[in-house]
Amino acid sequence: MLFALFFGAGNLIFPVMLGQLSGEYVWIASLGFVCTGVFLPLLGVIALGFSGESDFLKVSQRAGVIFGIVFATSLYLSIGPLFAMPRTGSVSYEIGIRPFINPEYSSIALPIFTVIYFGLCCLLSINPNRIVDIVGKFLTPLMLLFIAILVISTVISPMGEPIAAVTPAYQENAFFTGFTNGYLTMDTLASFIFGIIVIYSIAKIGIKSRSSILSACIKASLIAGFLLAVVYVSLAYIGATSVTAIGVQENGGQVLSKVSTLYFGVGGNAVLGVIVLMACLTTSIGLTTACSNYFQKLIPSISYRAYAVLFSIISALFANVGLTQLISISVPILCIVYPLTIVLIILTFTHKMFGGKKLVYIGAMYFTLCISIFDGFNAANIEFPAINQLFDKYLPLYSDGVGWIVPAFVGGVLGYFVDILCFTSKRTKISQ
Numbered sequence: 001m002l003f004a005l006f007f008g009a010g011n012l013i014f015p016v017m018l019g020q021l022s023g024e025y026v027w028i029a030s031l032g033f034v035c036t037g038v039f040l041p042l043l044g045v046i047a048l049g050f051s052g053e054s055d056f057l058k059v060s061q062r063a064g065v066i067f068g069i070v071f072a073t074s075l076y077l078s079i080g081p082l083f084a085m086p087r088t089g090s091v092s093y094e095i096g097i098r099p100f101i102n103p104e105y106s107s108i109a110l111p112i113f114t115v116i117y118f119g120l121c122c123l124l125s126i127n128p129n130r131i132v133d134i135v136g137k138f139l140t141p142l143m144l145l146f147i148a149i150l151v152i153s154t155v156i157s158p159m160g161e162p163i164a165a166v167t168p169a170y171q172e173n174a175f176f177t178g179f180t181n182g183y184l185t186m187d188t189l190a191s192f193i194f195g196i197i198v199i200y201s202i203a204k205i206g207i208k209s210r211s212s213i214l215s216a217c218i219k220a221s222l223i224a225g226f227l228l229a230v231v232y233v234s235l236a237y238i239g240a241t242s243v244t245a246i247g248v249q250e251n252g253g254q255v256l257s258k259v260s261t262l263y264f265g266v267g268g269n270a271v272l273g274v275i276v277l278m279a280c281l282t283t284s285i286g287l288t289t290a291c292s293n294y295f296q297k298l299i300p301s302i303s304y305r306a307y308a309v310l311f312s313i314i315s316a317l318f319a320n321v322g323l324t325q326l327i328s329i330s331v332p333i334l335c336i337v338y339p340l341t342i343v344l345i346i347l348t349f350t351h352k353m354f355g356g357k358k359l360v361y362i363g364a365m366y367f368t369l370c371i372s373i374f375d376g377f378n379a380a381n382i383e384f385p386a387i388n389q390l391f392d393k394y395l396p397l398y399s400d401g402v403g404w405i406v407p408a409f410v411g412g413v414l415g416y417f418v419d420i421l422c423f424t425s426k427r428t429k430i431s432q
Contacts, residue, residue, distance in 0.1 A: 001201065002224040005194045006041060006187050007231065008088055008283025012095075012276060013252030014184050015232045019239020020248055020255060022170040022178065024162045026240035029170055029178035030233050036182025038228045040342060042221040044191025045198060047348040049217035052210055054199070056192040057294070059348060063361035071340060071365075072294070078337055079190045080291035081314040083330040088280035088287075089114045089319035090326055095253045096273030114316040121281060122312035125288035126305050144227075146275040150256075151234040153263050160244030176400040183334045184327070188341050193290040251324065288312060332380035339372040339404040340365060347412070359415035359422075367411025371395070371404040 015033060022029035053059050056075070061068030078084065093113050101109045169177040182188075195217070202216045239255055246258040256276075260268030292307035318326070343364050354360045374387060391398040396406050 002045065002194065002198055002220050003227045004279075004282040005197065005286040006190070006224065006228060006283070007279050008084070008185075011037070011185055011187070011228070011232070012235070012256065012279055013091060014181060015235035015252070016239035016242075016255045016259075017249075017252035018178060018181055019162075019236035019241075020243055020252075021166045021239075022162075022174055022236075023164050023166060023240060023243065025170050025174035026162050026236050029174040029181075030236045032175040032178030032180075033182045033236070034229050034232055036179050036338075037185045037187055037232055038225050040182075040345065041185075041187035041191040042225045043349075044188055044341070044345050045195040045221050046214070046217050047345045048192050048195030049199060049210075049214040051348050051351070055196055055294070055297070057298075059192065060344065062347070062351075062356070062358065063344075063365040064358075067362075067365065069298075071337075073298070074333075075189050075337060075341065076193070076291050076294050078330070078333055079186050079193060080287055081311040082318065083326060083333070084186050084190070085118075085284050085287050085291075085311065085315040086318035086321070087323065087326050087330075088284040089117050089315060090321075090323040091253060092117060092277050092280045093319070094323050095257055095276045099257060099269045100273075110320055114319045117281070118284075118312040118316040118319070121284045121288055121315075122308055124281075124285050125292065125308045125312075142274075142278055146271055146278070147231060149271060150260060150263075150268075150275065151231070151238070154238045154241070154259065155234070157263075158241045159246075159259070159262065160241050162240035163243050166243075166248055173400055176397075176402060180335075180401040183338045184331070186330075186334065188338060188345075189334075190287070190290075191345075192341075193294075194286060196290060196293070197286060251327075253323065284315075288315075332376040335379045335401070336369070336372045336376035339368050339375070339402075339408070343368045343404075343408045346408075354412075354416055357416060357419040359419040360412045361415070363411035363413075363415025363418070364408045365411070367407040368404045371398070371407050375401060375403070 015030070015037075018029055018033055019026050048056070048059065051059050057068060057072045059068075060072045060075075063071075093110055097109065097113050098106060164171075167177075198217060198220060199213055202213050207213055207216055238259060239252070242255060242259055245262060246255070249255045249258065256272055257269060260272040262268070264271060288308055288311055291311055292304050295307050296302065296304045321329075347361055347364060371391070374384065374391070377384065378388070391403055395403045397403050
């Protein structure tokens with residue numbers, strides 16, 4: 001179930017595009033991608049079990065009540081009706097439906113498809129108690145079977161050898177370019193959310209103690225992580241070896257479509273369409289369920305079912321914007337939110353080491369935000385030359401897109417010592 005929830009639209013299209021653009025650097029770029037596409041998301045799932053909290057809001061509010069609500073709501077909206085959910089519909093249409101439709105009907109076909117797709121997603125999400133059965137027992141085996149058919153075919157009969165990297169970014173720093181490209185999957189953002197579903201499922205089968213829940217989370221994460229890593233690297237390999245045969249494409253969806261056609265003809269597109277539909281639908285069900293639960297707890301006057309319907313309608317509308325536009329809009333937001341999520345995961349695991357001091361959370365999170373917000377501006381082509389030059393000169397790794405690492409550490413350390421000083425000062429006044 002955990003594998004199926006994580007493996008959605010972006011998990012199919014971004015690894016193959018990474019392979020095309022990285023070329024001969026595909027393996028080191030894939031390592032960076034696996035860090036943010038596999039390692040960090042699974043750490044997020046384990047972190048929720050480790051925290052002992054039942055939802056993401058309580059974890060995020062360790063940095064302050066207002067900050068927690070704003071951050072959690074932004075994250076849920078990002079992986080929900082604003083970006084991730086609409087993208088599942090757009091990718092499903094672009095790869096699974098559009099190749100079989102006459103171009104003159106495409107303007108009508110997309111709205112019809114999105115209504116049917118998100119209508120089905122809504123119906124399945126309204127009955128969340130069956131999500132384990134629906135996702136884990138039926139959709140996942142089918143999806144893995146279809147993926148295996150495509151991957152094995154390309155491994156047995158490769159299309160060519162990886163050529164030189166297409167973009168300078170991969171030539172200069174393949175690892176960190178792959179690392180930041182992993183943001184696009186949104187899986188680390190979703191990790192705390194899917195962790196809630198996993199913990200609920202574990203509790204449902206009779207496991208109650210915190211240590212047993214954590215152990216089950218770790219086991220599930222290791223299995224899902226292994227599967228995800230194998231699939232990502234295989235897809236990246238497909239992309240890297242496809243350039244000679246099909247050229248460099250505009251997006252990963254086109255790469256997969258042309259590769260399938262090359263190996264299997266029209267039937268290949270049909271197989272690919274089933275792969276995409278299964279992957280996207282399972283993820284969309286999980287996201288609808290998680291987002292509806294969160295907002296129902298936040299504003300209980302509106303029912304879970306009403307939220308599920310509302311988010312499905314919003315997602316259907318946004319999906320009609322188009323895949324390329326959705327990706328370009330989401331990148332700046334992800335550059336801001338992703339580092340905050342990574343830092344929160346690290347703080348959750350080290351919570352006991354610094355005594356759970358609130359100022360450590362506040363310092364680390366706000367210092368991270370100060371840097372990541374400029375990464376978001378840069379991604380949106382809104383530049384502040386003076387600030388960028390200052391950060392490039394004095395902030396390690398800023399040019400690689402991970403300049404927030406040092407400030408996060410410094411902010412956490414400062415918060416720790418400020419907390420100690422404040423506590424010491426209060427204790428001195430009391431003794432006096």
